[in-house]
Amino acid sequence: MLPIIPKIQGSMLKGIKLTKKKIFVSDCEGPLSTNDNAFEATAYFIENGDKLFALVSKYDDVLADVIKKPDYKAGNTLKLILPFFKAYDVTDQKLRDFSYKTVRLVYCAKDTLQFIKNIMHAFIVNTGYEHYTSALCDRLDFPRENGYGTKLQLDKYQIDETEKKVLRKIKEEIVAMPMITIPENAKSIHDFSRQDQETIRKLDEIFWDIIPKMKSGKLLNEVDPRGGWKKAETVKMIVGKLNGDFADTMYVGDSITDVESLELVRRNGGLAISFNGNEYAVRKAEIAVFSGSTAITSILADAFSRFGKEYVLELVKKWSSSTLENYVSDAGLHGKIAKQCLEDSPRVELVTIQNINRLIKESCAIRKKVRGEAIGTLG
Numbered sequence: 001m002l003p004i005i006p007k008i009q010g011s012m013l014k015g016i017k018l019t020k021k022k023i024f025v026s027d028c029e030g031p032l033s034t035n036d037n038a039f040e041a042t043a044y045f046i047e048n049g050d051k052l053f054a055l056v057s058k059y060d061d062v063l064a065d066v067i068k069k070p071d072y073k074a075g076n077t078l079k080l081i082l083p084f085f086k087a088y089d090v091t092d093q094k095l096r097d098f099s100y101k102t103v104r105l106v107y108c109a110k111d112t113l114q115f116i117k118n119i120m121h122a123f124i125v126n127t128g129y130e131h132y133t134s135a136l137c138d139r140l141d142f143p144r145e146n147g148y149g150t151k152l153q154l155d156k157y158q159i160d161e162t163e164k165k166v167l168r169k170i171k172e173e174i175v176a177m178p179m180i181t182i183p184e185n186a187k188s189i190h191d192f193s194r195q196d197q198e199t200i201r202k203l204d205e206i207f208w209d210i211i212p213k214m215k216s217g218k219l220l221n222e223v224d225p226r227g228g229w230k231k232a233e234t235v236k237m238i239v240g241k242l243n244g245d246f247a248d249t250m251y252v253g254d255s256i257t258d259v260e261s262l263e264l265v266r267r268n269g270g271l272a273i274s275f276n277g278n279e280y281a282v283r284k285a286e287i288a289v290f291s292g293s294t295a296i297t298s299i300l301a302d303a304f305s306r307f308g309k310e311y312v313l314e315l316v317k318k319w320s321s322s323t324l325e326n327y328v329s330d331a332g333l334h335g336k337i338a339k340q341c342l343e344d345s346p347r348v349e350l351v352t353i354q355n356i357n358r359l360i361k362e363s364c365a366i367r368k369k370v371r372g373e374a375i376g377t378l379g
Helices: 037-045 049-067 082-087 092-102 109-119 130-140 161-175 194-213 215-222 229-241 256-267 279-284 295-307 309-317 321-331 335-344 356-371
Strands: 023-026 121-129 147-150 249-253 271-275 287-290 347-350
Touching: 023 229, 023 295, 037 049, 037 082, 037 092, 037 121, 037 130, 049 161, 049 194, 049 256, 082 161, 082 215, 092 130, 109 121, 109 130, 109 295, 109 335, 121 130, 121 229, 130 147, 161 194, 161 215, 194 215, 229 249, 229 256, 249 256, 249 295, 256 271, 256 279, 271 279, 271 295, 279 356, 287 295, 287 309, 287 356, 295 309, 295 321, 295 335, 309 347, 321 335
Parallel strands: 023 121, 023 249, 121 147, 249 271, 271 287
Antiparallel strands: 287 347
């Protein structure tokens, strides 16, 4: 339920100075689509692939956020599972076809992107494979050249039947392992249970000793997922290419792969937003959005584009159904976006030290509701 806030008196937009065209950058899986394409592809092509991906993803969180393995970044799950793609004969065309068939947009996403790209420089930066990023851009009628994903050419890597059998056996070993539980405030491997320490040790051996010696090990060396600091580098490149300013940049993310991008934009005066984010995203965002529709993203982007960050923060601070109605009316917004936003009555809150734990809990809950339990629990 929205907090009860007194209605703002008079026109909300009166006396507000219009500003120059700004930059909008969004993650795609979460803020724009309900997919986790890599998870879904792994589950589809590989027997017990859902279990394989879930454990490797949790291991990825451990290495990126707890152990902080040197030169390791969040999102590397997407390269760690690739040897198993080869073991199960996944090709670029199969992955491309699967991606096109399974794109599921968050409600109103196409309308939101069409609206935003007309008022701001708009970009999608995705950790997922380019196969999926291209499929998503096509579904959104969004220019492919403004969509960035993880570069991957599966077909250029060849392995023999013997190696495929070995990898399938390793896969069976992994899916039989217990799921890792990350203790609250864990700082090192020693903070984990003995069972989880053993699982992490076995996965270390598999991914950093055994597989690198195989032909498929080239995938671990050559594929560079666009997550973590790699995603932030892409945001920095976009801002630089436009000769723009981070203070004029709005970033929307939802997961551990967005941490560095949210930090980068926020630290440099831009607007950092968590959209149905997990704990990693909420902790780094200034605004937490809870919604089954992207219409609210349109409203926040419109306000940021025309009136700047401080106006958006004030708008969210005074958020209520009447505040939203006033803004939609004063700004002259109409059509599906305005109608959907008013019908949804989305929740939006500033993230503070006082409310962050509650927001994380509530955001994780709606994340699972919108994207499903399996995907919603991934880092």
